[in-house]
Amino acid sequence: MLSPPVPLSTESSLSSPCRKRKRSDVESTVASSTWSSSLFSRKAKQNIVERNGGEHCWHCGAGAPHIAHVIGREDGSFRDxxxxxxxxxxxxxxxxxxxxxxxxxxxxxxxxxxxxxxxIPTALDYFIDFEVKDYQSRIEIAQRHGDVPRRLVPTPQMYSDYLKREGLVSSEAVGGLYCRYTLRDFFPIHVVKSAIPGLGPFQEPGLWCGAPMAALRRAFQIIGSLQWWESQNLN
Ligand SMILES: [Zn+2]
Incomplete structure (x- = not known):
């Protein structure tokens, strides 16, 4: 859940040194709250590992996994x-x-x-169709009632359910299906290159239980960079 907003004083009430100290305290509290809510709890880490293949790297299969943020803490657009x-x-x-x-x-x-x-999700058409239908629904509701309703996006469960309905994963599968792309050879030199996902024969999609919209946000963030187009030799 979002941390409750900390009330800020008005500018006019911040003129005295005492008030300035209080504002500093408030800003510190806000920053601390935002930082702490960005960290994974011990329980969250345990669940993420257990639900996404165990103590192995989700990309290359190596051991001793960290828990990476798909939308990073430096992403200033997260609140938006x-x-x-x-x-x-x-x-x-x-x-x-x-x-x-x-x-x-x-x-x-x-x-x-x-x-x-x-x-990125393997079934991109599902997300495009979902957005087209939601957009049309919001237009119709706005025309009838005047207010534009909030957008809806697929949850991890909705994406998983779609894949099962379409027979794209087994009924026992946990999570949604994602294509993994290795964009450059960043692996240690002792790693067998044929085992690198995206460059070798291990190109099958992987199941992930996280939010597909987070994967899409991250992918768009990278695809929008010049380095991506240079690496793909498409510019
Ligand atoms: Zn790895």
Whole structure:
């Protein structure tokens, strides 16, 4: 849940040194609250590991996984996305935003200037169709009632249910299906290159229990960078 907003004093009430100290205290409290809600709790980490393949890197299969933030703490648009209804969680430390990655993959994933990997839902048409229908529904409701309703986006469960209805995963599968792309060779030199997802034969999609909208946000963030187009030699 979102932390309750800390009330801020008005500008005119901040003129004295005493008031300024209080404002500083308030800003510190807000920053601390935002930071703490971005961290994964011990329980969240445990659940993320258990629900996403165990003590292995979700991308390359190596051991000793970290828990990476899919939407990173440096993403200044997070609050705007939450407010717009484009995400299915409201703090960065939510289990839906966690991905088990080994140290090498974690570092490459977090490097927005030179990204090493991304992952996107395999069934992109589902998300496009969902948005088209939701857009039409919001227009019709706005025309009838005057107010534009909040956007709706697929939850992890909705995406998983769709894949099962379409027979794209087994009925026992847990999570949604994602394509994984290795954008550059960031792996240690002793790693067998044929085992690198995206460059070798291990290109099958992976199941992930997190929020598909978080994966899409991250992918758009990277695809929008010049480095992506240079790495793909498409510019
Ligand atoms: Zn890895």
């Amino acid at each position: 996305y939450v407010a717009s209804g484009l995400l299915t969680f409201d703090h960065l430390g939510d289990e839906q935003n966690g991905l088990p990655l080994c140290p090498s993959c974690h570092q490459a994933f977090d490097d927005l200037n030179n990204p090493g990997l991304i992952f």
